[in-house]
Amino acid sequence: MTNACCVNRNESMFSRADWGISFFARNSHNATDPNKFNQVLRDMMKEIASRAANDGLVWREKFAVQEANYSPSQRIYALGQCTPDLSRNDFEKCLRNAIFQISGYCSNSLGCKVMSFSCNIRYALYKFYSSVSPTPKPASNLGPTALPFPPPSNSTNSEGHFQFLLN
Template identity: 30%
Template sequence: MSSVKFFMIFVFLLSLSSSLFTFTIEAKPNYLNNVCSNNTFTRNSTYQSNLNLVLSSLASNANGSDGFSNATAGQNPNRVYGLFQCRSDLNTTTCQDCVVYASTEVTQRCPTQKGNIIWYDECLLHYSDSNIFSTVTTNPSHSLMNTKIPTDPTRFHELVLGLMNASTMLAANNTKRYATREGNFTTSETIYTLVQCTQDLSSDDCSRCLRQNTANLPNRNIGGRTYYPSCYCMYELYDFYNHNKTASPPPPPTTLSPPSPITRPTGKKRIASSVIIAIVAPITVSAVLFVAGYCFLTRRARKKKYNSFSDKIGLETLERRNTNAIVGFNFDGFLFKK
């Protein structure tokens, strides 16, 4: 039975390692950009110890943070301030994965800088040697755009601005500082907008940050995004966020002349079915191997035991017959008796 136990342990470890490997790959967030500060610290210094404490705290808090958390460590001049903000349409697991990954990658990209802001599709992480809490920070920034131009740029620009202004009002009055709005560009095309502030900002500060952000959006293209440390705005001609966590009423449709066809960007936006299959498949295969192997080895062990028992019975019978024999032959062919 030792071989059976060994096989069981082997299959279990194979299944566990395959599942964890698949999960680790899929948990990596989509990196956008980062900016390091000019101030530096010495390795193995008090500031670095405080920074490690802050990053560790943020990573731990991501599990039940409702998408936002901040932390501090140390005393001036070695005090460190840090925070993270996840997109509010994402679930807790995605948020946690992003923050944990960011807390490691941020020190690799800025190993001795006292401040850093790093953006992903799923979250942002920001730390500094100065107080960044409840303060509007618009520098540095990062912008992305779709280079395609709509057929009617002026009307498209007006519609984007209207949706952004409506989203800004909703976000400023939402405790999560988050909102989305949608509007029809044509009968077959919809503009999707999303805005978010860090949740430590006041209503007025969030509104101010988003309005400044909107003013710098590349909004004459069919898609654009601008990221600040304190807020970000984005719009696309495709559905890029989860609707089950949005608190935005749909706007009345607005139609114009049909523009050129949309080229939707490729890539995953949510957990696809292929990801689920990749996670479940190794577990299922391992389970089947486990059952098949266990049945085979168990049957083999029983058969071996049965054959051994049968051989023993046959030997005892043969010995008993030899003992009870009365008549036999010698080598000369004469009868003899025992």
């Protein structure tokens, strides 16, 4: 998953899909074999949308990743992600809309990110996300376990304002 921050407007956003595109960015370099690149990318995007809509774990986690070889030396990495409040139907619609927008905004580009308030999709020739394993359900007879990550720490500057690092 990627770490990103999205600030929404002053109206309720929960359980209401908003997949109007609010941001896109594309890599300025284009594929040397656009037909092959676009075919691999289309197949990847179909797989992300299908897994996101049908895979129970992906559905609960609200993201899907996919990797594929573009050439013997180049790999394409892709991630689709939605906000956790969306219904399964809205989740699939939002991702499919973002995938559709890629063909218009990012044709032949070696990397692209399309974002709305409810979902985003991105692909690149480098791995831009962390590998995430599903969290196993704890066995009831194991007793207490330690937290897997330390709590996040925030710092304040000399004026007392909080500082956060966003990727």
